[in-house]
């Protein structure tokens with residue numbers, strides 16, 4: 001598994017013993033990979049995608065390669081809608097009165113920054129990711145507003161019930177074990193806190209389906225090659241989305257993990273789902 005490294009002085013993280021610059025001593029826990037393994041076998045069968053064993057390293061390296069163009073590609077691919085989706089994540093997380101919020105798989109920290117902008121002075125947002133180049137590629141305003149650190153989403157370096165809200169955007173599809181990842185997020189969330197998951201769906205149905213497939217599997221990899229110099233990462237994107245869970249199934253996993261009142265909002269013509277609820 002990927003070893004976290006310190007990328008910002010504000011939050012120092014080492015995997016294994018799991019100690020942080022916040023002075024927290026943390027518990028470790030073995031992730032079980034039942035669901036993840038099944039999902040990954042299906043994904044591997046599609047050819048483009050890594051095996052479950054290779055996935056963490058593959059994903060970390062891939063995001064390392066595209067980090068310098070990540071934000072631009074996000075804006076282009078979503079036709080500028082990504083900003084509005086981040087706003088919905090913040091709305092669903094109800095961060096206005098929150099003291100501590102966690103963004104898992106924060107990447108360049110855009111979601112974390114949106115959360116921070118809505119929170120009061122003295123409140124803090126922590127963003128963790130296992131791809132150091134993604135953390136470094138964030139804008140200076142992110143580094144000034146968010147506590148960034150390296151950590152594996154399957155072994156978050158925080159004690160139970162640390163945060164008032166835990167969010168992730170475009171993360172869970174990349175995990176070897178989605179269920180374990182959600183349980184880990186719920187573990188560090190306080191009772192009554194909000195969990196929000198934004199993720200790409202396998203795609204809309206009906207007449208939009210062929211158009212979506214053409215765009216996602218044809219235009220997006222081309223855009224990736226032209227803008228980021230990377231067609232592999234932007235081939236992985238539509239293939240991993242196609243192999244991912246339908247939003248209703250993801251909502252079931254949230255419920256299994258202990259989240260109540262789960263709600264699914266589809267945006268981007270059904271290409272993205274924002275799933276949220278409250279820890280019971």
Ligand SMILES: C[S@@+](CC[C@H](N)C(=O)[O-])C[C@H]1O[C@@H](n2cnc3c(N)ncnc32)[C@H](O)[C@@H]1O
Pocket residue numbers: 056059060063074104105106107108109110111128129130131134151152153154168169170171174175
């Ligand atoms: C598609 S990017 C999303 C970044 C950001 N959340 C956003 O909204 O743009 C997915 C991020 O999740 C991170 N990631 C994937 N698997 C991870 C894991 N097991 N632990 C920590 N970060 C992970 C990747 O390194 C990458 O930065």
